[in-house]
Amino acid sequence: MIQEKTTEDLRHMTNEEGLILQGCGGDLQEWVDGINDLLTQEGILLNGTKFEHASTFQHDGLTNLMFSFEGVQLNVGKLALWRIQTHSQFGGTWLSDYVPNRLGGFIQEQKLVKPKMELLGRDGNIFSIMGTASQLLQMAGMHDQNKEMIDRVTSCRDYDQALHIISEYVETELSAEQPPKKFNKKKGRDSHER
Template structure:
């Protein structure tokens, strides 16, 4: 018997690194829905090697009861699943989690990381312990105590000056800190955009 866990829209917005099938408008007994989908997908060759959806999430949105069947832990023929989803979309409102969240919930929530304190290396005393001490003070003032301890441990166990500078630059922003990687846009798709 599958575990059915209640989640919120906010929970779904935290699942950017996950994928699954969302079925919309699942009224009645949810366990019957889960058992029916497991049986249907097994017969259709979508679920393979005896795998079944063991954990399913249920959530409410726009007055509908919806089920999320996560892909983690199951063996799927994704091609067959995609065809099934397209053929039954009018009946089940099936969509991928990665499409549902941007289009219905406003996008995935990006994890807010603390801003790194800034420190210039140019013109500073070349003693690595002096540089590490200044970086340590900046991290402490920013309330980043765990990062400070981690940086000190890594720098003091490092035997290479340049590598030590790069380690410090992971924790405080210096001239050696790489530019930030742009994150994926959470813009909604246009109404006429094709789903995956």
């Protein structure tokens, strides 16, 4: 099956590689079948593997196909030579060349780092603790997370739960712990089995 992708999707494929063919008109499944057959005959696709993960995308008025190398056994040297020899026919290029040269580069996913805050020795006022956490989140540029944290804490009615909510957004002594267990009055101990 051929997946449809956007150029934005390709810009997020930072850890993948594939072969892009440009200007593929007509029936795309015929293209996929034909390329699989051709590259098998050329000794490029090995051990009966085929390009199973093909995608199509539009760019500069052209319909293009991208063949992912995932799960495919290839003679990469032969494929590189074939790509150069057939460039005028297929416009073949690597995903890792196409994205930087035609689409403006890959988009690196930035993982937000939680600011650190110690709870030990702090004033036990939950609003004071939330205020400090809020300032740390604002300074880190985590404005959406800050608003979400404040909304969750202010609608929470339990002090321990509020501390655990804050600890989801800023790194505290509680960040690695599980949320507090509910006390079961009938049994006189935690309601969860130990």
